[in-house]
Every structure is written in structure tokens, then in C-alpha cells.
Amino acid sequence: MATAVQQSRPPPLTATSDPPPIFDGTTRLYISYLCPFAQRAWIARNYKGLQDKIELVPIDLQNRPDWYKEKVYPENKVPSLEHNGKVLGESLDLITYIDANFEGPSLVPTDLPKKEFAEQLISHLDTFIKQLYTSLKEDPIQGASIAFDYFENALGKFDDGPFFLGQFSWVDIAYVPFVERFHLVFSDLFKHDITEGRPKLAVWIEEVNKIDAYTQTRLDPKELVDIYKKRFLPQQ
Template sequence: MVDVKLLGLWYNPFSHRVEWALKIKGVEYEYIEDDLHNKSSLLLESNPIHKKVPVLIHNGKPICESMVIVEYIDETFEGPSILPKDPYDRAIARFWAKFLDDKMAAVGKSFFLKGEEQEKAKEEAYEILKILDNELKDKKLFVGDKFGFADIAANFMGIWVEVFEEASGVVLVTCHTPKPDVMARAQTPPDT
């Protein structure tokens, strides 16, 4: 019997964060696709505050918010560490994860706003991408030599920015970043 369930959505980058953490740890789980236009009673009971995915249910107890869930998975299940063991590296990984979460909305706005507001959002998104490009330079990963916490947090950038570019016609990565492959590195989940 599976005692781990993930309420998610196939196109939700936050759900992918949790799936990648479960994959790294080798945890078997039941995936339950939710419909955000017709939210299930399980979702509403499990996340009554935000009423959104992802939600991890472990032994009947719900955990909400993707990066909180990732830390829970890292602390609860056997397998390779997601957060670095070194306290300094762990702090740096948490810093980049928070930076990415704080700035993700600005990148999203650049695709959905119009006119002057969109141009302002595009400039902010470009500055964020420059910061990430500078941080990664010739590195494949944010901290250390294995895919981890900050890399999981960055999945939105790697997976969805180019999808939104193509769908909306708004270009951020391919024309602006000096090294477009920086975002491409986050497109592939870790091998386990």
C-alpha cells in the first residue's frame, strides 16, 4: 500500500519540484491529478488555506508549498540528499530557491501583461535572467556537483520560459541571455 500521495497538475512547475524530489529519493507514490477549475474535496481538505497544488499526503497528513514539501521529503526519506550537508552550502541553496520563488512572478508577468506594463516586466525578467546567468557561469548546477534544492526550484525557468515564449510570441531567453543553454540545463530532471 502506497502511503505517499501527490496532488498535482501536469503543467504545474511546483508539482514538478515535488515529483523530482520524490524521484531523487526513490519514493514510490500515488499521483493524483487535480482540476483547478473544479477542485477536489481532497485538495480543499488538504490545503484549506491556499487551495492549490501541490500537496503531498504522507501517512494521511498533508504538507503544502512545494519547497516546504521538498525539504520534508529530504528529511523524511532515505536516499541521496537534496539539500547539501555543509551548512554554508545549504544556506546558499536556500537563498537561491527563495530568490527564484520571489522572482518567478516577474518572469510570468512578462508573458501575460500588455503594453508598457509588459515592457517593464520584460526588463525585470531580463535582469533576473542575467543574475542567474552570472551565477551559473560555467557551472551546471547552483550548489556543488549534484542536482539539488536550488536546481529543483529553478525548474520553472528551464521548462516553461521557452514554452511561454513560443505560445505568447514574447521572447526573453533566446534573444537576451548571453548563454541560452543556462535555462536548458534545468529542463531535464535528474537521473537516478
């Protein structure tokens, strides 16, 4: 199993932090270390090998600087990408933008069957995420089983690799931050393994954890579980 070299993470900028020299020609990816949506763009940046070309700028969302909304991104959320004198947002759009506008391994397939299946999987994302978070308010294991059964059934369509489209792609990036979180949360809080009875999901998790571009973005498991305890299970 490949071992990721953990890159140093700059401290998040807060309300008292000065802004970087915005629109000085530097390409910047604004993220939050805790945000699964921002994690998507971060993984794409790493996978393309753009660590030296796209500067990572973490923001503390609980104490975010006013200048971020005023000078960088009026939507005041992450991720956003400062590139060529403009700022773009929305995590899925940023994955495809980074893939199309920077060198490095391709994340979006050109093969028509794979493109069509990718669009189908991406269109299901909101449903998948909603099912997972709703499950925390109901019967967690039963509620999330629909989401993970869909995931299991979607794997294996292509036989050239263990990922959704065979090879690692933007679809895996879109899903992995949420699988990461719920895999840990379900194991810790509910003593349930989401891969039980789902062998393709088990292999997918094993293989994605061999990709440094992803593992370099992972949260500390204890920190993640603590966040979910406080946010979704205040009684525990």
C-alpha cells in the same frame, strides 16, 4: 543525452471522481500536471526514486473535487503530501520534507557554503518569479532580462558541476518549472532565446534536460504555450 522513459500519467481527478481511501497508510502526492509549484514536489519524488512509495494523485484544478478541501487539504491547493496520517503543503517545504524523510539521493547540501548560497537563492525566488510574470504585461524581453541575468550570474559559483550548487539540488528543482515555461513561451511567442548571451544558463538547461526525474514531469510544449497565450496574451 539521456532519454527519459515517460511514465504513464493517471488521469486527473475531477468533481465527479471518488476520493482515494484517504489515511489508509498510503503516501500520496497530490498535484496538478499544469502547476509549476506542484511540479517541484513531483520532481523531488522522482529524483529520490520514490515512484513506488509515493503515489501520484493528479487533481483537475479547474474542476476540483469538493472532497479534496473537505477531507484532504483545507488550503485546497497543490501540491500536498499525505504521509503518516497527516497532510503537508507548500512546495519548497515538501521538497525538503521528502528529502529528509525518504531514502534516495540527497537534494539538500550539508556543506556550509552551499547551504548558505542555497538559502540566498531560495530567498530570491519570489522576486525571480514576479519579474518573469510581470514582464509578460510590459516589455517581455527587457523585463525578463533582469531575472535571467541574475540566474546566469548565480551559476558557476561552485566548480563541481553545472548546477547552482555544483550538483543537482533542491535549488534547481525550485527554479526549473519557471525556466521551462518561460524558455518555451519566449521562444514561441516572442522569437527570443533566453540563453542568448547567457552560456551558463544554456548549459544548465541542457544538463537539467538529461535528468529523467525532471523530464518525466514536463508539459507538452504546445499545451504550455497555449495556456500562456490565453492567460496572459488574450489579444493574440
